[in-house]
Amino acid sequence: MTIDHLDARLIALLAAEPRLGVLECSRRLGVARGTVQARLDRMAARGVITGYGPDVDPAALGYVVTAFVTLQIRQISGHVPVADQLAAIPEVLEVHTITGGDDMHCRVVARSNADLQRVIDLIVEVHGVVRTSSVIALDTPVPYRVLPLVADAPRQAKG
Amino acid sequence: MTIDHLDARLIALLAAEPRLGVLECSRRLGVARGTVQARLDRMAARGVITGYGPDVDPAALGYVVTAFVTLQIRQISGHVPVADQLAAIPEVLEVHTITGGDDMHCRVVARSNADLQRVIDLIVEVHGVVRTSSVIALDTPVPYRVLPLVADAPRQAKG
DNA sequence: TTGTTTAGTGGACAACATGCGCAATCGGCC
DNA sequence: GGCCGATTGCGCATGTTGTCCACTAAACAA
Numbered sequence: 001m002t003i004d005h006l007d008a009r010l011i012a013l014l015a016a017e018p019r020l021g022v023l024e025c026s027r028r029l030g031v032a033r034g035t036v037q038a039r040l041d042r043m044a045a046r047g048v049i050t051g052y053g054p055d056v057d058p059a060a061l062g063y064v065v066t067a068f069v070t071l072q073i074r075q076i077s078g079h080v081p082v083a084d085q086l087a088a089i090p091e092v093l094e095v096h097t098i099t100g101g102d103d104m105h106c107r108v109v110a111r112s113n114a115d116l117q118r119v120i121d122l123i124v125e126v127h128g129v130v131r132t133s134s135v136i137a138l139d140t141p142v143p144y145r146v147l148p149l150v151a152d153a154p155r156q157a158k159g
Numbered sequence: 160m161t162i163d164h165l166d167a168r169l170i171a172l173l174a175a176e177p178r179l180g181v182l183e184c185s186r187r188l189g190v191a192r193g194t195v196q197a198r199l200d201r202m203a204a205r206g207v208i209t210g211y212g213p214d215v216d217p218a219a220l221g222y223v224v225t226a227f228v229t230l231q232i233r234q235i236s237g238h239v240p241v242a243d244q245l246a247a248i249p250e251v252l253e254v255h256t257i258t259g260g261d262d263m264h265c266r267v268v269a270r271s272n273a274d275l276q277r278v279i280d281l282i283v284e285v286h287g288v289v290r291t292s293s294v295i296a297l298d299t300p301v302p303y304r305v306l307p308l309v310a311d312a313p314r315q316a317k318g
Numbered sequence: 319t320t321g322t323t324t325a326g327t328g329g330a331c332a333a334c335a336t337g338c339g340c341a342a343t344c345g346g347c348c
Numbered sequence: 349g350g351c352c353g354a355t356t357g358c359g360c361a362t363g364t365t366g367t368c369c370a371c372t373a374a375a376c377a378a
Contacts, residue, residue, distance in 0.1 A: 002221055011213055018211035021364060032327045037366090047219040052177035052211055054170055056305045060206040061312045062161055068257070068264060083300030090311040095301035098227070100294040105227060106301075109308070111315075135259040141242030142254035142265075146215045149268070152249040153220045156270075180335055191356045196337090 003048060005154040006031070010039055011049070015147055018052070063091070063109035065116050066137040069123060071104040077128040079103065085126040091119045102133070162207060164313040165190070169198055170208070174306055177211065222250070222268035224275050225296040228282060230263040236287040238262065244285040250278045261292070 003011075006029065013025055022040070026033040043049045058066075073082050079097050086092050086106060094107040106123070110116035116136070124132055162170075165188065172184055181199070185192040202208045217225075232241050238256050245251050245265060253266040265282070269275035275295070283291055 011215060015210075015212040018213070023364060033365095034328090035326055038325075047216055049213045050216050050219075051174075051214045053174040053214060054177070054208045055210045055212060056170060056309055057206055057209050058305060058308060060209075061308065062315075063308065066255070068255075079298075080300065087301045090307035092301065093305065093308070094303045095299070096225070096227075096296040097298045097300065098294040098296055102294075105294070105296070107303070135257040135261075135264070137255040137257055137264070139238075139256045140254070141238065141256065142246045142251065144253045144266070146217060146252065148249035149217060149220065149222065149252070150215055156221070182335055192336095193357085194355055197354080 002156070003043070003150070003153050004039075006035075007039055007043060007048075008150050008154050010036065011043075011150050012147055058093070058109045062111050065110045065113060066140075067108050067110070067116055067120075067134050068137065069106045069108055069120065069132050069134045070098075070102040071106065071123070071129055072101075072131040073103045074128045074130055075103075082126055082128040085128075086123065089119065089122050092123070161315070162202070162309070162312050163198075165194075166198055166202060166207075167309050167313050169195065170202075170309050171306055217252070217268045221270050224269045224272060225299075226267050226269070226275055226279075226293050227296065228265045228267055228279065228291050228293045229257075229261040230265065230282070230288050231260075231290040232262045233287045233289055234262075241285060241287040244287075245282065248278065248281050251282070 009029055010025060013028060014020060020028075022036050023033055026036040029036065040049070071082075073079060082104070083095055083097075086095050086104075089108075091108050091110055092106050093109060096105045097103060098105045108116070108119050108123070110119045113136070116134075120132060120134060123129060168188055169184060172187060173179060179187075181195050182192050185195040188195065199208070230241075232238060241263070242254050242256075245254050245263075248267075250267050250269055251265050252268060255264045256262060257264045267275070267278050267282070269278045272295070275293075279291060279293060282288060
């Protein structure tokens with residue numbers, strides 16, 4: 001249920017230079033091409049690697065404002081229909097149900113602070129949403145990353 | 160500062176089948192190969208596409224618990240040294256500074272609820288952190304996605 | 319010990335994609 | 349009309365992919 005040191009190196013290599021082919025990877029890692037192919041296939045099959053999609057920066061598209069919105073929902077209706085409606089809003093990038101006083105946690109983006117108000121209004125209009133609370137992300141000193149975790153996973157497995 | 164409808168289709172296509180080559184993309188989109196290459200180069204240059212790194216699922220690595228931790232920090236020290244120390248913890252996937260009563264917002268993962276306690280302890284030990292508050296993500300009805308935004312961006316530009 | 323399974327290696331092959339440059343064409347725009 | 353950037357269609361040499369194969373090495377159970 002975990003990964004190898006070679007797996008970790010392979011992921012790190014691909015993360016650093018994603019346009020690399022299988023052959024080039026095998027050369028840099030000092031293993032046979034078939035091994036790299038097998039490892040990639042296995043990790044894809046196990047769900048460790050879910051894809052190689054292009055990483056798009058919303059800020060470069062003009063969505064320079066990021067905010068986190070927590071929701072309280074009418075518990076009668078359940079959270080699934082609410083989530084479905086939230087999913088219909090393009091500016092809602094992510095939705096989680098959470099523990100604590102609130103029920104849901106969303107990441108949203110907008111073109112400006114004024115535009116954020118529009119997006120929040122869309123969320124408030126969702127049937128089942130009772131109350132929202134927003135905080136704006138001012139800066140992102142650590143952008144989303146998995147590499148340190150990947151580098152650590154083999155160690156965790158051994159120890 | 161925004162993207163084309165063709166750009167959007169190209170990103171959507173690559174997101175759906177990331178292993179596709181440039182030539183195959185050009186065939187499916189009904190344009191010349193050079194056009195696809197030019198578009199990809201331009202989007203990469205503009206920062207719209209930041210990379211093609213392998214998407215790793217922490218859950219598949221055994222990190223099945225996701226939590227959001229908000230921090231209050233000692234304002235004297237500033238947030239940069241705190242962020243640096245947080246960045247040294249592999250389980251901390253993301254850090255933002257935020258508006259509101261708290262100062263920072265982190266996404267963390269752990270192998271279990273008990274393991275989450277260990278990670279939170281690591282965060283509390285960070286010099287400058289005064290108080291933390293955590294919520295656990297129970298479910299993720301909308302996982303992180305940018306495609307709807309990408310599909311919407313050309314429309315926003317026109318209208 | 320022996321036999322079995324699994325992972326890795328090194329090599330080969332045809333088919334295909336890539337990076338590159340080039341001339342021609344299209345569309346908008348002054 | 350004349351200019352410009354974007355796009356097209358083309359060809360070339362080179363490198364890569366997918367897919368075979370036989371062989372070795374290590375782990376493990378009987």
